[in-house]
Amino acid sequence: xxxIWIMTSAFDxxxxxxxxxxxxxxxxxxxxxxxxxxxxxxxxxxxxHMDYEHFTPDTAKAILDKFNAAHLRLSIGAFExxxxxxxxxxxxxxxxxxxxxxxxxxxxxxxNDVKVGTFVGYNHELGNQENGFExxxxxxxxxxxxxxxxxxDLGVSVLYENCxxxxxxxxxxxxxxxxxxxxLAARKIMYELIPSPNHGEIYDPSHDIxxxxxxxxxxxxxxxSRLKRIHVKSTRNLPxxxxxxxYPMQRVKPEWAAKAGIPYSTNEWDRHHYEATLPxxxxxxxxxxxxxxxxxxxxxxxxxFEIENEAKLSKQTGKMGAIMQGIKAAVxxxxxxLYPLTEEGFVxxxxxxxxxxxxxxxxIPVVTMEELGGSxx
Numbered sequence: 001x002x003x004i005w006i007m008t009s010a011f012d013x014x015x016x017x018x019x020x021x022x023x024x025x026x027x028x029x030x031x032x033x034x035x036x037x038x039x040x041x042x043x044x045x046x047x048x049h050m051d052y053e054h055f056t057p058d059t060a061k062a063i064l065d066k067f068n069a070a071h072l073r074l075s076i077g078a079f080e081x082x083x084x085x086x087x088x089x090x091x092x093x094x095x096x097x098x099x100x101x102x103x104x105x106x107x108x109x110x111x112n113d114v115k116v117g118t119f120v121g122y123n124h125e126l127g128n129q130e131n132g133f134e135x136x137x138x139x140x141x142x143x144x145x146x147x148x149x150x151x152x153d154l155g156v157s158v159l160y161e162n163c164x165x166x167x168x169x170x171x172x173x174x175x176x177x178x179x180x181x182x183x184l185a186a187r188k189i190m191y192e193l194i195p196s197p198n199h200g201e202i203y204d205p206s207h208d209i210x211x212x213x214x215x216x217x218x219x220x221x222x223x224x225s226r227l228k229r230i231h232v233k234s235t236r237n238l239p240x241x242x243x244x245x246x247y248p249m250q251r252v253k254p255e256w257a258a259k260a261g262i263p264y265s266t267n268e269w270d271r272h273h274y275e276a277t278l279p280x281x282x283x284x285x286x287x288x289x290x291x292x293x294x295x296x297x298x299x300x301x302x303x304x305f306e307i308e309n310e311a312k313l314s315k316q317t318g319k320m321g322a323i324m325q326g327i328k329a330a331v332x333x334x335x336x337x338l339y340p341l342t343e344e345g346f347v348x349x350x351x352x353x354x355x356x357x358x359x360x361x362x363x364i365p366v367v368t369m370e371e372l373g374g375s376x377x
Contacts, residue, residue, distance in 0.1 A: 002338045003073065003304040003348060004331055005030035007231070010309040010323055012047035019049060020070050026327045029353050030073035032117065032229070032306045035103070037096050040080060041089055044167075044269075045310050050076065052099050057363050060106035068355045073304070074107070075229070076100055077117025079161060081168070083139045083180070084123030093121075094369045097147060097158075105154040106361045110198075114356075115228055116151070117159045117202055120144070120180040120190075124169070136180050141193040146372040152198040154364075159228050160187065161202040164211075166248065167269030176248040176271050182207065184218050191226060204231035204308065209286050210274040212245060216288075216295050224299050232307040232330055234285035238273040248272055275312050280333025281326045282313040293337040305334060 006028050011019040016033070023031055034047040051059070067074050078100060080093040100116045107114045126135040151158050164182030180186050187201055203222070205215035219227075242262045243249045248271035249264065257264040265271055277285045307330050309315040314326025335346040342349075 001340065001348070001352065002302060003029035003353070004232075004334055004338065005032055005073070005075075005304045005306040006327060007032045007306050007308040008034045008049050009045045009047045010307075010315055010327065011049075012045075013320075016049045017066075020066065020072065022324065022327075023072060024070060026324065026331055027348075028307070028327075028331060029071075029348055030075075030304055030306075031067075032075045032077060034078065035076050035100055036078045037080070037092065040078075040093070040096075041086070042080065045315070050103070052096070052103065055099075055103050055106065057106055057361055060103070060108075060361065061358055064107065064112075064356045064358050071350055071353045073113065073353065073356065075113070075115045075117065075159075076104055076107075077115075077159070079117065079119040079163075081119065081121030081165075081178075083121045083136065083143050084125070084127075085121060090121075091369060094143065094147070098150060098367055098369065098372075101147075101151045101154060101156050101158065102364060102366060104156045105364070108357055108359050108361070109154060109156040111155065111359060112356045115157045115159050115200075117161060117229070119163070119165065120160055121165075122168075122178045122180050124173075124178075127175075133186075137186065137189055137193060140180055140190060143369075144190075144199075145194055146369070148194050148196045148199050150367065150372055152196050156198065157228065158199045159202045160190075160199070161231065162187070162204055163207050166271055167267075169268060171248075171251040171265035171268045171271055174248070174250070184221060187226070188223075191223070197225075200226035200228045202229040202231055202306070203227055204233055205287060205292060206231070206233040206235040206276065206285075209235040210237055210245075210272050215292055219292070219295050219299060222299075224301060227301060228303050230296065230301070230303065230305045232279065232305050232334065233310060234277045234279050234287050234289075236275045236277050236283055237286040238275060240273040243273070245273055276310045276316070278307070278309060278311040278314055278326045278330045281311065281329035289333070290337060293334075305338065307331070 036046040104114045160181040165178040166176035168178035251265040339346040
C-alpha cells in the first residue's frame, strides 16, 4: 500500500512545526524534508526545514519524536549541481550532501527509510566537448564514488531526481539539459559505474511528459530495486507552431521577434512549452495517472508518492490557500488509486503508519570531500 507524502519546498515560508501541521491538515503520511544550503545559488522552490549546521544525536531523537507524535514518516534532501557550475559552489554542494547523509544516518537511515534526495548536475565545460555526455558520466563516477561509499558505510541510500533543470543556464545557450539524471539511459549507466545498492532514484513523470517521453514506458524499463520514490507533479503540454516541441525556444533580439511576430525566450526558464500542474487541480494535464499508477503496481512499487507542488495555479500563486487546495486536490485524486476503500471512502489507515525507530545512533563527525579522498573540483 502506497503512502502519500509532501515535499516541503511547498512550505518554504513556514517552519518545520508549521509544515507538519499542514501535512496533517492535508491527510498525508509523510514529508520529504528539504534541507537546502542557506548560502546556495538557487532561489526557486527551495526550503531549509532542518538545521544542518548543528545536527546532533539529540536533534535526531527530537525530530523522530516529533514525527512519531504526528504519525508521519520522513526523508531529507537538497537538489543542486554537484559535478558542474561554479567550482566553489560545486564543492560546497558536495560537502552539503555529505552532511545530509550523516543526518540521515543519525535519523536511522535505511532502517527507517530515511533517504537523501539529490541532483547530480552537469558540467558544461566537459559537455561542450566531443563525447561530452560520456565525460560527464566519468565525472559523475569520479565525484560520486566516495560519496556513495560513505553513504553505504552509514546504511543510507542516496536518491537521484530526474529533472533536467532546463532553466539552470542562460537562455542564450542552445541546450537545456543541465542535470545528468534527466534521462533513464544515464541512470542505467550510473548504476553500472558505481555498483552499490545504496543509490537509486526519485522518479518525476512531469519531466518526461514535456520531453514527449511516456512515463509508463520509462517505468517498464526501470530497475525497480532502484526506484524508491515517485514525485507527484504533472505537466500540461502547450503546442507551439513557431519553435516546435522538440528543442528549446531560443533567445533572439526582441526587435526581431516583434517584427516576425513570434514568441522568444525572455528568461532562463522560458524555454519549453508546458505548464506545471498538479493532478486533480485546475486545468488538467497531459498524463494518464491511472495507467501510470497501474504499471507501478504491476511492477511491485510500494514506496511513497510525494506531492511536489510547483503548479502554476497552486504554489506559483504564492497564496497558502491555493497551495493547500492544490495539495488536497492531489491527495483526493490519488486516493482511489492508492488507498483502500473503507466506510469513510478511500482512506489510508493511520495505524499502518509505522513509527520511526529510535536507534540511538552515536555521534559521528562531519566529513568533507577532501577527507574522503575526493578532490571535489
